[in-house]
Amino acid sequence: MxxxxxxxxxxxxxxxxxxxxxxxxxxxxxxxxxxxxxxxxxxxxxxxxxxxxxxxxxxxxxxxxxxxxxxxxxxxxxxIGDGVNxxxxxNDSTEEAAHFRSLIDEVMESDPAVRRNVTRIIEEELHPDHSHLEEPHINLNTRGRPKKNDTRRDRSYFEHVNRQHTQRSGDPEPDPSDISQCRYLNLLPAPMLPYISSWKDVIGDGNCGFRCVADFFFGDQNQWFDARETIANEIAGHRDLYERIYGLGRLWMNVERIRWDGGAVGERHRMVTIQYLFPIATWFNARVICLGVGLVPTCYYPCITILPLRARNGVRSPTREFVIATVGGSHFIRLDLVPDSPLPPIAGWWTEHHEDSVNGWDQAYQLRRDMWDALVR
Incomplete structure (x- = not known):
């Protein structure tokens, strides 16, 4: 056990x-x-x-x-016995060493591109003084073919991996309107599958949560940096409100965690907490639904609904519904639900900490809440 x-x-x-x-x-x-x-x-x-x-x-x-x-x-x-003092x-160091060796074995069996990437990360950590490289000088006196002014960029390593994952053996890209083609089907709450109208898997480079936000609200997942900045600025601009969510003394730590512009990221800058969804709901005036399944099939966690913490003048209800799903523990995908689908529990933090401008917003969804309770009972 x-x-x-x-x-x-x-x-x-x-x-x-x-x-x-x-x-x-x-x-x-x-x-x-x-x-x-x-x-x-x-x-x-x-x-x-x-x-x-x-x-x-x-x-x-x-x-x-x-x-x-x-x-x-x-x-x-x-x-054991008497007088043993x-x-x-x-020894914790022995445990850590064994874990590190297991990771090394896993990396050695991985794709060569993964090995190169991990090697670079370790080398930068062990030898930070070797990473101060300057950009090469541009040679303006070139000969041969004229300069190509195409603004299209080459795919990154993570985009290649993501594309290869979806197109192995020449298979066509999966149809986002067919939930049965979703490779994460077994990681989604089974009772909600009939209510999912479409899905989208974003690039899994550690920015996936913010890519989902950018894809839905900006129409382009590659604007994940703008999504990060928007969320961080919302938190920083309303410190008193978000300190109730993040806790005293933890607000700026979370702002710095959200802000990142260095490409693929590690665990420190990923979207890993439900609290990040509160500024998304508030700034974009959206119902944010997070779907996931816990360690056992009967534990529908973290299935939750988050409403805006405050409203702008004249706004009476959320105008959009953003659905994000946690799959595989550290990856996010974006979903679309059919109208009037079941609604997971509304976050207790919203009930306790929302401003008066959004009082009663949760009451409009009682029917959808009842559908959820009947669905997972």
């Missing part, structure tokens, strides 16, 4: 009772659903020195699992 994610890494390195306590805390995390961060209380972390529900949630979202470094040494101490504590 304890060999399963997220306890697999600490199985055999902490006591059986510790594993049982963490297993119960994981079940509590699922019961708290989308309100895990605001209702966790973090008592387990304070009283037992163990990861609490919200920490377990974050480790699952990041697909890392739990590490022994997160466990107090009390739970890693083995004492020297505890044997698991």
């Amino acid at each position: 304890y060999r399963q994610f997220p306890l697999s890494r600490i199985n055999g390195k902490v006591s059986q009772h510790c594993l049982k306590v963490l297993d119960n805390e994981t079940k509590r995390m699922r019961d708290l659903s989308y309100q895990v961060h605001e209702r966790c209380g973090c008592a387990m972390r304070v009283t037992h020195g163990l990861p609490c529900a919200c920490q377990i949630h974050d480790s699952i979202v990041a697909q890392k699992g739990l590490y022994s470094s997160q466990i107090h040494s009390f739970w890693k101490t083995l004492v 020297i505890p044997e504590v698991v």
